[in-house]
Amino acid sequence: MTTLTKTEDAPAPTGPEGFLSVRDLKVRFSTEDGIVKAVDGLSFDVERGRTLGIVGESGSGKSVTNLTVLGLHSPRTTTIEGEILLDGKELVTATERELERLRGNKMAMIFQDPLTALSPYYTVGRQLSEPYMKHRGASKKEAKDRAIQMLEKVGIPQPKVRFDDYPHQFSGGMRQRAMIAMALMCDPELLIADEPTTALDVTVQAQILDLLKDLQQEFGSAIVFITHDLGVISSMADDLLVMYAGRAVERGSVKEVLRSPKHPYTWGLLSSMPRLDGDINQALDPIPGSPPSLLNPPSGCPFHPRCAFKDQVAGDLCSQERPTLAAGRAAACHLTAEQKQTIFIDKIQPRLR
Amino acid sequence: MLQFILRRLVGAVVTLFLIGAATFFLFVAAPSDYASLACGRDCSPARLESIREALGLNLPVAQQFWDFMSGIVVGRDFPDGHCAAPCLGQSFYSGDFVWDTIMDRFPLTLSLTAGAILVFLTIGIGAGMLAAYRRGSTVDKLATGASMVLSSFQIYFLGPIVLMIFVYSTGWVESPKYVPFTESPFGWLAGLWIPMVVMATIFTAQYTRMARASMIEQLAEEHVRTARAKGMGKKYVFFRYAWRGSLIPIVTVLGIDISALLGGGVVTELTFSLQGIGRLAVDGAVNKDLPLTMGVMLFGAFFILLLNILVDIVYAWIDPRVRLS
Numbered sequence A: 001m002t003t004l005t006k007t008e009d010a011p012a013p014t015g016p017e018g019f020l021s022v023r024d025l026k027v028r029f030s031t032e033d034g035i036v037k038a039v040d041g042l043s044f045d046v047e048r049g050r051t052l053g054i055v056g057e058s059g060s061g062k063s064v065t066n067l068t069v070l071g072l073h074s075p076r077t078t079t080i081e082g083e084i085l086l087d088g089k090e091l092v093t094a095t096e097r098e099l100e101r102l103r104g105n106k107m108a109m110i111f112q113d114p115l116t117a118l119s120p121y122y123t124v125g126r127q128l129s130e131p132y133m134k135h136r137g138a139s140k141k142e143a144k145d146r147a148i149q150m151l152e153k154v155g156i157p158q159p160k161v162r163f164d165d166y167p168h169q170f171s172g173g174m175r176q177r178a179m180i181a182m183a184l185m186c187d188p189e190l191l192i193a194d195e196p197t198t199a200l201d202v203t204v205q206a207q208i209l210d211l212l213k214d215l216q217q218e219f220g221s222a223i224v225f226i227t228h229d230l231g232v233i234s235s236m237a238d239d240l241l242v243m244y245a246g247r248a249v250e251r252g253s254v255k256e257v258l259r260s261p262k263h264p265y266t267w268g269l270l271s272s273m274p275r276l277d278g279d280i281n282q283a284l285d286p287i288p289g290s291p292p293s294l295l296n297p298p299s300g301c302p303f304h305p306r307c308a309f310k311d312q313v314a315g316d317l318c319s320q321e322r323p324t325l326a327a328g329r330a331a332a333c334h335l336t337a338e339q340k341q342t343i344f345i346d347k348i349q350p351r352l353r
Numbered sequence B: 001m002l003q004f005i006l007r008r009l010v011g012a013v014v015t016l017f018l019i020g021a022a023t024f025f026l027f028v029a030a031p032s033d034y035a036s037l038a039c040g041r042d043c044s045p046a047r048l049e050s051i052r053e054a055l056g057l058n059l060p061v062a063q064q065f066w067d068f069m070s071g072i073v074v075g076r077d078f079p080d081g082h083c084a085a086p087c088l089g090q091s092f093y094s095g096d097f098v099w100d101t102i103m104d105r106f107p108l109t110l111s112l113t114a115g116a117i118l119v120f121l122t123i124g125i126g127a128g129m130l131a132a133y134r135r136g137s138t139v140d141k142l143a144t145g146a147s148m149v150l151s152s153f154q155i156y157f158l159g160p161i162v163l164m165i166f167v168y169s170t171g172w173v174e175s176p177k178y179v180p181f182t183e184s185p186f187g188w189l190a191g192l193w194i195p196m197v198v199m200a201t202i203f204t205a206q207y208t209r210m211a212r213a214s215m216i217e218q219l220a221e222e223h224v225r226t227a228r229a230k231g232m233g234k235k236y237v238f239f240r241y242a243w244r245g246s247l248i249p250i251v252t253v254l255g256i257d258i259s260a261l262l263g264g265g266v267v268t269e270l271t272f273s274l275q276g277i278g279r280l281a282v283d284g285a286v287n288k289d290l291p292l293t294m295g296v297m298l299f300g301a302f303f304i305l306l307l308n309i310l311v312d313i314v315y316a317w318i319d320p321r322v323r324l325s
Helices: A062-070 A096-102 A124-136 A140-153 A172-183 A202-219 A230-236 A254-259 A264-271 A337-352 B002-029 B034-039 B045-055 B061-074 B098-133 B138-151 B155-169 B185-219 B222-229 B234-262 B266-271 B277-286 B290-318 B320-324
Strands: A020-031 A034-046 A051-055 A078-086 A107-110 A190-194 A222-227 A239-244 A247-253 B076-078 B081-083
Touching: A020 A062, A034 A051, A034 A062, A034 A222, A034 A239, A034 A247, A051 A062, A051 A230, A062 A078, A062 A107, A062 A190, A062 A222, A107 A172, A107 B222, A124 A140, A124 A172, A140 A172, A172 A202, A190 A202, A202 A222, A202 A230, A222 A230, A230 A254, A239 A254, A239 A264, A247 A254, A247 A264, A264 A337, B002 B061, B002 B290, B034 B045, B061 B076, B061 B290, B098 B138, B098 B185, B098 B234, B098 B277, B098 B290, B138 B185, B155 B185, B155 B266, B185 B234, B185 B266, B222 B234, B234 B290, B266 B277, B277 B290, B290 B320
Parallel strands: A051 A222, A051 A239, A107 A190, A190 A222
Antiparallel strands: A020 A034, A020 A078, A239 A247, B076 B081
16 A cells, blocks of 8 residues: 655654655756756655556656666756655665666656657567676677566567567557566566556557566566556556646545546546546536746745635635645645545536536 | 678669769760860861761760760770770860779878878777767867867868968978889878878767767667666676667768769869869869760769668668668
């Protein structure tokens, strides 16, 4: 079970922690235009064998968070505060060498676009073998056997032949399978999947999702699944974290968040999504405006400029005070529980039917 | 691959023929001809006619062209003797066989090119890669700054300064001259190090900038990030994943530069008073010497085409996507 027992503002060092435990993470990039607060006080936990979905618009900090977990940010321009604990090991302060030993070994990442994420210059087989040889000290032969075994496991036909192919000789779906096989070479205990199916056809997408679920059952890995597709998340994740402007705005189990969302942003995301069984005459209801600039984020609640319900909150609370995200099932919003309940039942739920 | 190379070679021959034709007919169409130039001011029609006769200029233009082009393949007979294939004709001005003249001058051009390339490839690319590897460090700033300044220099600016310091003012070394490498390797280097260093300096600066930019671009590629995400070390990622892709723009420019250098560098040769292929090109044009101009033109074009094919082969070696399409 994912433990959601900490508040964002109290990164206490004691208490139960997940296998991956992120505490009050702040990631800042210095750019020519100023400091970008890409992630601003984020906490979450993931247990072994569980999947945490992270949703949010582009630029909400989902990908940055996970690149930071792996230590793949550019050290020259990035400053990081907070804690990232993997199985009790602190990663923020870890040396590059320590991180290298963990990457591709204990923690692995599946990237979004397998065409650009695989090197065009080396065979798929070589790219798969490398981490196994490095982390396990395996010989070329052992690594090749392992790679062929993994290619077979992810459903690539004739893995022995395909081992010597280059990525461009693979189809899109096969490339993503190869990418997954590569991430799984060393049986990682943490798997971060950054929109692994976004670039694929829906049919292939379903196959890849099934594959990931099967592999999770087999290996018992913890998975962090990043996407902006709520349909994918509902079939994939156990728990859900909704991110907005570098912060978590709502969290809970997938069922709770999708069935009875409590944050106006989550309402907006759900209302923006077309439904297969919906009335074709009913217009979608997108969130007005666009995500805020992280160079100069809005004061108070970062969502308030786009929020349709902020006038129900007394005074200027929304533009002045940043709402906190309480422990467990929670949403970071100044609306009272009763107000949320009323709005959801009266205005949001009818649209989702 | 073999088929690809063969196809390119056939294409190159056709291109050479077309370049030859264009040069020839443009030259013929030019308003003055060598015969009247050679005949001088007090030229009698009879004398002019005999010069024309001797040079073969009274033949139909198409016949002249055919004689020239076929001579390249099978050789030609002149009153002075047989000109073996590849015969590029006999200079109007000097009466020498053009091929022999070119072969006489080419070792110098080849020496300068080889010396400069050796320096600018190793130091230029090395410095650029190091600067990219240590981006933002003092080494990077130094390399970027120095290459910015040096690459804006020109040979005719830097050359005379170096000559002034080492030759004219101090007399430390002799003026640049060509001594065949086979005769004396030391003499060869002693005679040519100044032009080599000056050429190499400017090219090194350009290649440093190019290599650095290309490398930085590659390091930002997603597949390079993937390699890091697999836990591969920084050096490994740099030299295996980023390096390969960064070579492509370098190879492209290198091909152009080598063919231009082998085709002769007039500015370098004039600056250092050396007799190379570049001088020949100028002489041919100034003296209205059709065979010499044709010869130098085709010789230079040959290297451009050759290097183009070589660059394509290197592309295929670097990038498997090129290999298979």
